[in-house]
Amino acid sequence: MKFIAVCLVMGILMGCNQSSSTTVEESTQQQSLRDLLELPAHMAVPSIPDFNPLTAEKIQLGRFLFYDPKLSANQTQSCSSCHEQILAFSDAVERPFGSTGHQLVRNSQGLANVVYHSTFTWSNNGFLELEEQLNVPIRSDNPIELGVTDSNIEEVLARFDADASYVDMFAAAFPESESGASINKIIFALASFVRSMISAGSAYDQYLLGDTSALTEQQKLGFSLFNGEKFECFHCHTGSNFSVSYRDSNTTEDTIQYPFFNNGLYNVDGEGSYPAADQGLYELTLDLADRGLFRPQSLRNIELTAPYMHDGSIATLREVIEHYARGGRLIESGENAGDGNLSPLKSGLIKTFVATDDEIDAVIAFLESLTDYEFINNPKFSDPFKE
Ligand code: HEC
Ligand code: HEC
Secondary structure (H helix, E strand, O other), X not given: OHHHHHHHHHOOOOOOOOOOOOHHHHHHHHHHHHHHHOOOOOOOOOOOOOOOOOOHHHHHHHHHHHOOHHHOOOXXXXXXXXXXXXXXXXXXXXOXXXXXXXXXXXXXXOOOOHHHOOOOOOOOOOOOOHHHHOHHHHHOEOOEOOOOOOOOHHHHHHHHHOOHHHXXXXXXXXXXXXXXXXXXXXXXXXXXXXXXXXXXXXXXXXXXXXXXXXXOHHHHHHHXXXXXXXXXXXXXXXOOXXXXXXXXXXXXXXXXXXXXXXXXXXXXXXXXXXXXXOOEOHHHHOOHHHOOEEOOOOOOOHHXXXXXXXXXXXXXXXXXXXXXHHXXXXXXXXXXXXXXXHXXXXXXXXXXXXXXXHHHHHHHHHHHOOOOHHHHHOXXXXXXXHO
16 A cells, blocks of 8 residues: 555656565565665665665765755755764754755754664654655755745756756666656655665674674673663664664565654643644644654664754753653753653653663763764765765
8 A cells, every 4th residue: 555655646757566576586686685785794675665676876866966956946955964974964953954044843864774764754654655755855845945846846957957967867867767857756866875875884783793892891781771671772772773663675564663652852731742843743643642752763873963852952862861761851941841751641661760870871882882984984975076
């Protein structure tokens, strides 16, 4: 069903025949994906939708588009304005501004290993494929990000058609369709580039691959606390991508989960409300029980993606852990005053616990072992206009 829905949303660009491949063909396909993405052995082959197969040519085109301000209506912003490689493709501000100066309600997300999430953005149970989500930064008018609208889209596309190297890249990426740029091709190429952003080269990965000295003793202690029943982190941040919002090529319709939790950040009315600007999943469902529900984030490269949470309202990892240890955040004054610990909507897994400074230091040290310097310096993901 999901597959058909995406075909309808995206229009038929590549043909929407779902292949009925045999197991042997599947494993060859999986092997070639592994090679294309240079996946190390401990990372699962990700799930790629059949309507947009991953190719080196689409990834390459997507990389140029990602860094190109031509993709914003007024040519002032690109995807990389809010998603910077050196910060694991997040930015350093609480909430970024779009190309026409409007401030967004949410914090820019890091893009490492996005391909392994089962839903996209901080809280949207309808975005099951990146192709659906990417319409938002390009075309949203409230608030404006890149600002492409029905009235300027032809002008934006003409910029790419007027550039010989783009003409070649579009032709190489989409050999079977009509020549020229189109919004669907742009979205398919960007989705392919974003899917290729695999982060699996941190100290923690080295440790998983058998190098027991890759983590310090403090980090190993932090790892066990993170996975213990006192801190409870692993219930929501688990597996190779540190999120229960997860899928790979072996995940099936029966096993996939679309989890969202309220982790007690706000309780402005004593009934569990979040600030009116953004109440999480409630914004889509208008179900009062969905106030404050957000997707558990991947914690890969978390050291680099401050400030934290959907609205960037927590500055440091220490404060994040103190928030969890308190069982929810207390805001004593101002318009968002309220005690998250008393929220009737917060997850039952967010419970007060007592942690020593040494224990908190250890969990922070463990989280820092997820920083992947290979990823943030990898020329595959860097700005091609600066080469
Ligand atoms: C003005 C800043 C800004 C620009 C420009 C921008 N983004 Fe984002 N991006 C964000 C914010 C903020 C979010 C979180 C949105 C939400 O939760 O509603 C986000 C979320 C995402 C996500 C979802 C990540 C996840 O973990 O689910 C992807 C993928 C993404 N952006 C890719 C892109 C691409 C590709 C472009 C260029 C076409 C782009 N972004 C342009 C700010 C920006
Ligand atoms: C009940 C599920 C749950 C538990 C348990 C949990 N988290 Fe989270 N975590 C979430 C959700 C949901 C978010 C996003 C919330 C938001 O933005 O409003 C989040 C966000 C975070 C963030 C910020 C991510 C970012 O990109 O800004 C960090 C860091 C984090 N959690 C670390 C931890 C640690 C450390 C623990 C254990 C002490 C923990 N979490 C326990 C669900 C959970």
